[in-house]
Amino acid sequence: MHAQQFPDIVNTKDSSRYAYRFLPGDTLLYEAISLDSVLIDKQPPLLRERTERFLLSCDSVDKKHRMYLSQRLIDVKISEYSGISQIVERRSHEWLHKKISFIMDSTGKRYGFGSQDSIQSMLSPGSAFQPIMFQFTGNDYHYINSGWIIEDTIDLPECGIPAPMITYLSSMRAKAELDTLNVHCTRFESTMSGQGTYQTKTTSGQTLRTTAIIAGFTRMTLSKELQIPLHFFGTNENKTTMMLNTSKGMAEQKAKHYVTTNITLKKMVSTRGNITITDKTSTETSNKSTNTKRKKK
Secondary structure, eight states, X not given: OTTOOOOXXXXXXXXXXXXXXXXXXXXXXXXXXXXXXXXXXXXXXXXXXXXXXXXXXXXXXXTTOOEEEEEEEEEEEEEEEETTOOOEEESOOTXXXXXXXEEEOTTOOEEEEEESOOXXXXXXXXXXXOOOSSOOOOSSEEEETOEEEEEEEEEOTTTXXXXXXXXXXXXXXXXXXXXXXXXXXXEEEEEEEEEEEEEEEOXXXXXXXXXXXXXXXXXXXXXXXXXXXXXXXXXXXXXXXXXXEETTEEEEEEEEEEEEEEEEEEEEEOTTXXXXXXXXXXXXXXXXXXXXXXXXX
């Protein structure tokens, strides 16, 4: 009996709403700090640290309240090494300034995607199967500590061109609300398992197909009033198989990719008010915001 685990007690008097809301003209600056470990056969692991900044913009909202969002990487710093080799630092990447777009509703359900440069194949710095920031949440309201199951198949243009595709099942959990960065927030967690596929052609015309078995965990923190992501934590273990069609037959390479990322809102410009998250973990809002400024004690 002491070893038996009991489920969390559901607080039926309290529930949280998990929804995304962006208005036309909203522009948000996010910073992502990530760690990667890539293991291929018996080679020393490739270790990588990434700092990325990207802009997320809401271009329009249609009559069905679906939001047309675009995303663009504007700055990147990558440090990597393997074995006893020296650390290599890079400040450039082919994904820089590539604009992608996708359509989703307030629950995170996706309805389409696109990219400005759909001819050239490329991957984001985090590769094809990163933790998913905008997850489908199902119904809006959930009791604190309650759980629910989500199944979905989506394309991820924010990870590459052509867009990788994943089919996944997530066990979701509603967490208690809290105040952080001077903002009242809702939170939910997700434990995900899925399969991913990415297929492209090399410069020599050969077909390269990558499949992945994905196991991940994420935690999302949303502003309760503005319904925008303030912080996202995600970690994935991806077991990948790369298959290249060559003149001598099919060449196969297996690898493991461990990735952990923290994505934090740094600034938002909106008709609802401007928000700046400072390094001292405080939030400053303009006079247009519906929130009143807190007086300093």
